[in-house]
Amino acid sequence: xxxxxxxxEEHLPATLEELRRLVExxxxxxxxxxxxxxxxxxxxxxxxxxxxxxLLNGHKGNFPVVYGxxxxxxxxxxxxxxxxxxxxxxxxxxxxxxxxxxxxxxEYVRARGVSDNKGDIVARLAAxxxxxxxxxxxxxxxxxxxxxxxxxxxxxLEEFTREHGPLFQADACLWEGGEVNWGGQPxxxxxLKGIMCLDLDVETADRDAHSSMATVxxxxxxxxxxxxxxxxxxxxxxxxxxxxxxxxxxxxxETAALDAIPPEEDKLRESMGLKAFLQNLSGREFWRRHYLxxxxxxxxxxGGYTGEGSKTVLPHLAKAKLDVRLVPNxxxxxxxxxxxxHLDRHGFSDVKLTLMEGEKAARTPMSSPWVRVMREAARxxxxxxxxxxxxxxxxxxxxxxxxxxxxxVATSGVGYPECRMHAxxxxxxxxxxxxxxxxxxxxxxxxxxx
Amino acid sequence: xxxxxxxxEEHLPATLEELRRLVExxxxxxxxxxxxxxxxxxxxxxxxxxxxxxLLNGHKGNFPVVYGxxxxxxxxxxxxxxxxxxxxxxxxxxxxxxxxxxxxxxEYVRARGVSDNKGDIVARLAAxxxxxxxxxxxxxxxxxxxxxxxxxxxxxLEEFTREHGPLFQADACLWEGGEVNWGGQPxxxxxLKGIMCLDLDVETADRDAHSSMATVxxxxxxxxxxxxxxxxxxxxxxxxxxxxxxxxxxxxxETAALDAIPPEEDKLRESMGLKAFLQNLSGREFWRRHYLxxxxxxxxxxGGYTGEGSKTVLPHLAKAKLDVRLVPNxxxxxxxxxxxxHLDRHGFSDVKLTLMEGEKAARTPMSSPWVRVMREAARxxxxxxxxxxxxxxxxxxxxxxxxxxxxxVATSGVGYPECRMHAxxxxxxxxxxxxxxxxxxxxxxxxxxx
Numbered sequence: 047x048x049x050x051x052x053x054x055e056e057h058l059p060a061t062l063e064e065l066r067r068l069v070e071x072x073x074x075x076x077x078x079x080x081x082x083x084x085x086x087x088x089x090x091x092x093x094x095x096x097x098x099x100x101l102l103n104g105h106k107g108n109f110p111v112v113y114g115x116x117x118x119x120x121x122x123x124x125x126x127x128x129x130x131x132x133x134x135x136x137x138x139x140x141x142x143x144x145x146x147x148x149x150x151x152x153e154y155v156r157a158r159g160v161s162d163n164k165g166d167i168v169a170r171l172a173a174x175x176x177x178x179x180x181x182x183x184x185x186x187x188x189x190x191x192x193x194x195x196x197x198x199x200x201x202x203l204e205e206f207t208r209e210h211g212p213l214f215q216a217d218a219c220l221w222e223g224g225e226v227n228w229g230g231q232p233x234x235x236x237x238l239k240g241i242m243c244l245d246l247d248v249e250t251a252d253r254d255a256h257s258s259m260a261t262v263x264x265x266x267x268x269x270x271x272x273x274x275x276x277x278x279x280x281x282x283x284x285x286x287x288x289x290x291x292x293x294x295x296x297x298x299x300e301t302a303a304l305d306a307i308p309p310e311e312d313k314l315r316e317s318m319g320l321k322a323f324l325q326n327l328s329g330r331e332f333w334r335r336h337y338l339x340x341x342x343x344x345x346x347x348x349g350g351y352t353g354e355g356s357k358t359v360l361p362h363l364a365k366a367k368l369d370v371r372l373v374p375n376x377x378x379x380x381x382x383x384x385x386x387x388h389l390d391r392h393g394f395s396d397v398k399l400t401l402m403e404g405e406k407a408a409r410t411p412m413s414s415p416w417v418r419v420m421r422e423a424a425r426x427x428x429x430x431x432x433x434x435x436x437x438x439x440x441x442x443x444x445x446x447x448x449x450x451x452x453x454x455v456a457t458s459g460v461g462y463p464e465c466r467m468h469a470x471x472x473x474x475x476x477x478x479x480x481x482x483x484x485x486x487x488x489x490x491x492x493x494x495x496x
Numbered sequence: 497x498x499x500x501x502x503x504x505e506e507h508l509p510a511t512l513e514e515l516r517r518l519v520e521x522x523x524x525x526x527x528x529x530x531x532x533x534x535x536x537x538x539x540x541x542x543x544x545x546x547x548x549x550x551l552l553n554g555h556k557g558n559f560p561v562v563y564g565x566x567x568x569x570x571x572x573x574x575x576x577x578x579x580x581x582x583x584x585x586x587x588x589x590x591x592x593x594x595x596x597x598x599x600x601x602x603e604y605v606r607a608r609g610v611s612d613n614k615g616d617i618v619a620r621l622a623a624x625x626x627x628x629x630x631x632x633x634x635x636x637x638x639x640x641x642x643x644x645x646x647x648x649x650x651x652x653l654e655e656f657t658r659e660h661g662p663l664f665q666a667d668a669c670l671w672e673g674g675e676v677n678w679g680g681q682p683x684x685x686x687x688l689k690g691i692m693c694l695d696l697d698v699e700t701a702d703r704d705a706h707s708s709m710a711t712v713x714x715x716x717x718x719x720x721x722x723x724x725x726x727x728x729x730x731x732x733x734x735x736x737x738x739x740x741x742x743x744x745x746x747x748x749x750e751t752a753a754l755d756a757i758p759p760e761e762d763k764l765r766e767s768m769g770l771k772a773f774l775q776n777l778s779g780r781e782f783w784r785r786h787y788l789x790x791x792x793x794x795x796x797x798x799g800g801y802t803g804e805g806s807k808t809v810l811p812h813l814a815k816a817k818l819d820v821r822l823v824p825n826x827x828x829x830x831x832x833x834x835x836x837x838h839l840d841r842h843g844f845s846d847v848k849l850t851l852m853e854g855e856k857a858a859r860t861p862m863s864s865p866w867v868r869v870m871r872e873a874a875r876x877x878x879x880x881x882x883x884x885x886x887x888x889x890x891x892x893x894x895x896x897x898x899x900x901x902x903x904x905v906a907t908s909g910v911g912y913p914e915c916r917m918h919a920x921x922x923x924x925x926x927x928x929x930x931x932x933x934x935x936x937x938x939x940x941x942x943x944x945x946x
Contacts, residue, residue, distance in 0.1 A: 199806070239708070243806040252769035256918070257819050258689070258889040260793035261786045262773045267794040267816075268728065275725035278718065280843070319702040323712045336711045343710035344717040345809050350796030351817060356649070356693040356852050358819050358891075359795050366717075367801060369707050369808050393730070402806050439708040441808075468706070 047426065050487050053176040055480060061172040062155065064091065066148040068164045069157040075109060075131035075198045084130045085110045088167070088192055095171050096178070097190065102210060105202035109194030113213060116174065118184030124493055125189045125216035127447060127455075128167045129196035132159040133468045140470035156473040161465040163222040165474050166482070167192065169460050170220075173486035185494035189216055193443075199403055200443035207446040218416040219453040220489060221444060225461030226478055227433055228313045232424045232485065235457040236417065237409030237437035238444040239340070240372030242381055243402035246270060248364045250396070254350075257358035266364035267349040273394040274366060277385070278342050282324060286388045289340070292375040296338055299412040300436045304333045307433055310463075317463060337437045341371040367402075371441065378404025408444035408455065409437055416454035419496050423488035427481055458485055497876065500937045503626040505930060511622040512605065514541070516598040518614045519607040525559060525581035525648045534580045535560045538617070538642055545621050546628070547640065552660060555652035559644030563663060566624065568634030574943055575639045575666035577897060577905075578617045579646035582609040583918045590920035606923040611915040613672040615924050616932070617642065619910050620670075623936035635944035639666055643893075649853055650893035657896040668866040669903040670939060671894060675911030676928055677883060678763045682874045682935065685907040686867065687859030687887035688894040689790070690822030692831055693852040696720065698814045700846070704800075707808035716814035717799040723844040724816060727835070728792050732774060736838045739790070742825040746788055749862040750886045754783045757883055760913075767913060787887045791821040817852075821891065828854025858894035858905065859887055866904035869946050873938035877931055908935055 054061075068091070073084035089099045089112055097114035104110055112130065135145035135158045143149035145158040159165070170190075177184055191214055195201060207214070226232050250264040278284050296304065311332050315323055327335060349364030351357035370381055382401045389397050410416065417434065424432035438457075447453050460482035466472045504511075518541070523534035539549045539562055547564035554560055562580065585595035585608045593599035595608040609615070620640075627634055641664055645651060657664070676682050700714040728734050746754065761782050765773055777785060799814030801807035820831055832851045839847050860866065867884065874882035888907075897903050910932035916922045 241808070243808070255768060256890070257791075257793045257795060258821060258891070259768070259786075260791040260819075260821065261789055261889060262777055262782060263768065263770060264774055265794060267797050268724075271721050271724045271794070271797075272730050274718075274721045280722050318705060318709070318713065320713060324714055327712055332712060336709075339711055341707075341710040343707045343808075343810055344715060344721070344800065345707060345807060346800030346802040346811065347717050347721075347814070348798050348802040350794065352796040352798040352815065356817065356819065357795060358691070358693070358793075360793055361796065364797070365802065367806065369710075369806065371708060371710065439711060440706070441708070 047488060047491055049180045050176045051484050053180050054172060054483050054487065057172070057176070058476070058480060061168060061483070062150065064171070065155070065160065065165060065168045068168060069148050069159045070146055072146045073131050073194070074134050075195055076134050081109045081131065081194050085112055085194060088112045088130050091171065092190060095174055104195065105206045108202050108206070111194070111206065112190065112192040114190035116184060116188050118186045118188065120186050120494060122494065123187040123189060123216040124490065125191060125214055125219045125453060126170055127219055128163055128190065128192045128222050129194065130164070130167070130192050131194045131197050132162065132164070133197050137470065142471055153477070154473050154475045156471055158472055160474045161461045161472050162467045163459065165460045165479060166222045169479060169483040170486050172483045173490065177487055177490060184490065186490060189214060196442065199405070201403070203443045203446050204450065207450045211451060214451055216453060218493065219447050219455040220486070221455050221457040222459055223461065224457035224459030224482070225463065225465070227308065228310050228463055229308055230428070231308070231430045232428050232432045233435060234420050234424065234432050235435045235438045236412065236455070237374070238407065238440060238442045239437065240376065240378060240405050240407035240445070241441035242370045242372060242378035242404040244368045244370065244382060244385065245400040245402055246273065246366040246368065247398040247400070248396060249362060251362040254362050255360040257360045260360050263360055266361050269394070269396060270347070270349065270364040270366055273389055273397045274344065276388070276392045276394070284340065284342055286384050287391070288384050289381070293340065293373055294375060296334060300338070303412060303434050303436055304330050304337070307333050307435070313463070336439050337435055338373060340373050340376060343369050343371070345369055372407050373437070374407045374409045377406065405441055405443060406445040406449065408448040410448060410454045410456060412436060414454040415496060416456060419489065419492045420456045420458070423485060423492045426488045426492070427484045458482065458489060497938060497941055499630045500626045501934050503630050504622060504933050504937065507622070507626070508926070508930060511618060511933070512600065514621070515605070515610065515615060515618045518618060519598055519609045520596055522596045523581050523644070524584050525645055526584050531559045531581065531644050535562055535644060538562045538580050541621065542640060545624060554645065555656045558652050558656070561644070561656065562640065562642040564640035566634060566638050568636045568638065570636050570944060572944065573637040573639060573666040574940065575641060575664055575669045575903060576620055577669055578613055578620070578640065578642045578672050579644065580614070580617070580642050581644045581647050582612065582614070583647050587920065592921055603927070604923050604925045606921055608922055610924045611911045611922055612917045613909065615910045615929060616672045619929060619933040620936050622933045623940065627937055627940060634940065636940060639664060646892065649855070651853070653893045653896050654900065657900045661901060664901055666901070666903060668943065669897050669905040671905050671907040672909055673911065674907040674909030674932070675913065675915070677758065678760050678913055679758050680878070681758070681880045682878050682882045683885060684870050684874065684882050685885045685888045686862065686905070687824070688857065688890060688892045689887065690826065690828060690855050690857035690895070691891035692820045692822060692828035692854040694818045694820065694832060694835065695850040695852055696723065696816045696818065697848040697850070698846060699812060701812040704812050705810040707810045710810050713810055716811050719844070719846060720797070720799065720814040720816055723839055723847045724794065726838070726842045726844070734790065734792055736834050737841070738834050739831065743790065743823055744825060746784060750788070753862060753884050753886055754780050754787070757783050757885070763913070786889050787885055788823060790823050790826060793819050793821070795819055822857050823887070824857045824859045827856065855891055855893060856895040856899065858898040860898060860904045860906060862886060864904040865946060866906060869939065869942045870906045870908070873935060873942045876938045876942070877934045908932065908939060
C-alpha cells in the first residue's frame with residue numbers, strides 16, 4: 047500500500063482545497079441554513095470522484111439523503127455512513143477565526159465541521175481517489191449514505207432506512223467520528239448507546255399561591271424534587287424497578303477490551319475542567335461505567351421565581367427534562383413505561399411524562415470478522431495496536447444500520463481528543479487527517495482481502 | 497357610641513372621596529412610582545384631620561415614614577401601623593377597570609390599595625373624625641406610623657424603629673390588614689411569622705458537558721435535587737436537625753382559639769382553585785399547621801436547558817430559592833446555620849447558601865388586656881364573637897413593634913376573603929368598610945375605658 051499512502055501524502059494540498067470547499071459551505075440543520083446547497087455540493091463532489099449519485103427525499107420533512115455508489119472489481123460492498131450537516135457555530139465570539147472559513151496552519155486546520163464530520167467525508171473521497179489513481183480501480187464496491195439530520199437526532203431515519211434498505215445493501219459499514227487517543231492510538235468503536243428524552247411536568251393547582259400558604263398548599267417544585275430523588279440515589283444507582291433487568295454483563299472480550307484502554311482518565315478529566323469524576327472513578331470501572339452503563343441525566347429543571355432577590359411565591363408548575371442513555375436490549379418505550387410505573391408506585395401519579403424522542407442502542411460483536419479487518423488496517427497505518435471500544439458513550443442512528451440493514455459497523459475518522467467537536471474552534475491536526483485518510487485506504491484493502 | 501356610628505354612616509360619601517383621592521395617587525414601592533407624592537399626600541391628609549406630622553427619612557435609602565400625632569383627653573396612646581405603598585398593578589390586562597381609578601358600585605369599590613391598605617388608613621381617619629365631630633375631642637392620644645416599604649419587605653425597619661423609638665412610644669398598636677371571614681365574623685390576628693429567604697447554588701465544574709458524560713461527571717441539578725430532598729420529606733416533616741427545637745407547643749388558650757375557628761377550610765380551598773390541601777388537612781390540625789407551623793418552601797428552581805424540545809446537556813450550575821417561615825423563638829440566622837450544618841452533615845458541603853433576608857416572628861399573648869379591648873370592640877360593632885387567631889400565616893415587620901417598642905399588637909381592617917389583595921381587581925365591600933371604620937372608633941372607645 048506504500049504507493050497509495052505516498053499518493054495521499056503528495057496530494058494533501060488538493061485534498062485540503064476540497065475540505066475548504068465543503069466546510070466553507072455552511073450547513074446548520076438546527077437552523078435550516080445551507081442544507082440544500084450542501085446536499086447539492088456533496089452530490090457534485092461524489093460525481094467528480096466517479097460515483098453514481100441520487101438525492102433521496104428525507105422522511106416527513108427530513109433533509110435529503112445523498113446516495114452514492116462506485117462499483118469496484120468485486121461485488122463485495124462497503125457502506126460509508128456520514129452526515130453533511132454540522133452543529134450551530136454559536137457562540138461566535140469564542141471562535142479565534144470565522145467558523146465557516148478554513149483557517150489553515152502548518153500542523154492543523156480550524157473550521158466548523160472539519161472534525162464532525164466533513165473532514166471524514168473528504169478523507170474517504172481522498173482515499174478512494176488514491177487507490178483509483180495508483181491501482182486503476184477499487185478492489186471492492188463502495189456506497190455512501192450521507193444524511194443531513196444527524197445533528198438534530200436523525201428523526202425518522204428508521205422509516206427511511208426500512209424503505210430504502212435494498213439500495214444500501216452492503217457487507218459492512220464504516221461509521222464516522224473516529225479519532226486517536228492522547229497516546230496516538232487509533233480508537234475503533236463498535237456501538238452506540240440508545241437514548242430516550244423525557245419531559246416531567248407537575249401542575250398542582252390552577253395558579254401560584256402566596257408562599258405563606260406553604261403550610262397547607264402543595265408545591266409543584268417539592269413534588270418534582272421528591273419524584274426525581276426516587277429515580278436515582280447519590281451512589282448513582284438507578285432505582286427505577288426493572289431498569290437493569292435486561293442490561294447484559296460485559297462479556298470476557300468486552301472486559302478484556304476495557305482493560306486494554308490506556309489510563310487516560312486524568313487527561314479527560316483535565317480537559318473537562320473537573321476536579322474529580324463521580325465517586326473518584328478510575329481504571330476498568332471508570333471505562334465500564336462510561337461505555338457500558340446506562341444513565342439518567344437531568345438536562346434541565348425550572349419552576350417558580352428564579353430572578354434576582356426574593357419573591358415569596360408557591361409555584362403551581364414545575365418541569366424537568368431528562369435524558370436516559372440506553373445500552374443494548376433496553377428499548378426507549380419500555381424504559382419510559384418502567385419510569386411511569388415507578389412514579390405511580392411511589393405516589394407520583396401527578397407527575398406527567400412526555401416521551402420526546404428515542405433511539406435504540408446498537409452494537410457490533412467484538413468477534414465480528416469486520417472488527418478483525420479494522421484492527422489489521424489500524425496496525426498497518428498507525429503501527430500501533432488500536433483501542434477497540436465495545437460501545438461509545440454517546441448516541442446516534444447506528445441501530446438503523448446494525449439492526450435494520452444487518453451490517454457490522456465500526457468507526458473511523460480524523461479526530462483527536464482536543465478537536466472541540468460541537469464547540470467553538472473545532473479543529474483537526476493534519477497528521478491525523480493524513481493517517482485517517484490512509485486508514486480508509488487500508489480498510490478497503492484489508493476488506494478486499496478478507 | 498350610636499352617635500359616632502351614625503356619623504360614620506352619614507358621612508360615607510365624603511369618606512369615599514377621601515379614599516378616591518388616596519388610591520388614585522399610585523405608590524408602587526417595587527417600581528419606585530409615586531412614592532414621594534403619596535408620602536406628601538398622606539402628610540396633608542393627616543394635617544387636615546388635625547394631626548401634627550413629620551416626614552422622617554427612611555434608613556439606607558428606604559422611603560420616608562410618615563409620623564402623625566393627635567393628642568386626646570388622656571395621655572394613653574394608641575399607635576396605628578399602616579403603609580402607603582401598594583403592590584404593582586400588573587398584570588394590567590386582568591383588571592376590569594383601571595387599577596388607579598376608584599370604580600365605585602352600590603356594594604363595593606375597586607382599585608389597587610382599597611384593601612391593602614389605603615382603605616385602612618382612610619377608615620382610621622374617618623373614625624377619628626367621627627369621634628371628634630360628635631364628642632369634641634379624642635378620649636386618648638393617637639399616633640400614626642405609615643411606612644412606604646412594606647410591599648418590598650420593610651428592609652432596615654428594625655434600625656429605623658430603634659433610632660426613632662421614643663417618638664413612637666404608645667400603650668398598644670393597631671396593625672393593618674384585618675378582615676371578616678366568610679361568615680362575617682371579624683378576624684383579629686395577634687402575630688406574624690418570621691421569614692428567612694435563602695439561595696442555594698451548586699457549581700460542579702467550570703462548564704456544561706455533553707450528557708453522554710453523565711456516566712462519570714457530576715450533574716449540578718442532581719446534587720441540588722438530592723440536597724433539597726433531605727430538607728423535607730413527603731409527609732411535610734422538616735428534616736433539618738434541630739429545626740423544631742425551639743418551636744413551642746400551642747398553649748391551652750391557643751388551642752382553644754384554633755378550635756373556635758369556624759370550618760371555612762373548604763371555602764378557602766375553592767377560592768384557591770385547589771382540589772385538596774396537603775394531606776387532606778382539615779379542622780384544628782389544618783389551622784394549627786397553617787397558623788402555628790414553620791415551613792420550608794421552594795420559591796424557584798432553575799438549571800440546564802429548559803426550552804422547547806431536547807438538548808442533551810449535563811449542567812454544571814443549578815440554583816434554588818427557598819423561603820422559610822418562622823414561628824416565635826426561631827431566629828433567621830440560627831435556622832440558616834442549622835440548614836448549613838444539616839447540608840454539611842449529609843454530604844452537601846458543595847451547596848452554597850446565601851441568606852437573602854430575614855425577619856423575626858412576632859406574637860402578642862392572647863391573655864394581653866389589649867386583646868380583651870379588641871374582643872369587646874368587635875362584639876360592639878359586629879354583634880358577633882370575633883375569631884381571634886394567635887398568629888397569621890404571613891410575615892411582616894411586626895416584631896419591630898412587639899419586641900423593640902414593646903407594644904401589644906392586634907389587627908383591624910376593612911377586608912374580606914375575596915378582596916384580592918396583591919392581585920388584579922382588588923376590592924372591598926362598602927358594608928365591611930363602614931363596619932371596619934366603626935371598629936376603629938369602638939377600639940378607641942374601649943381602650944379609653946380600659
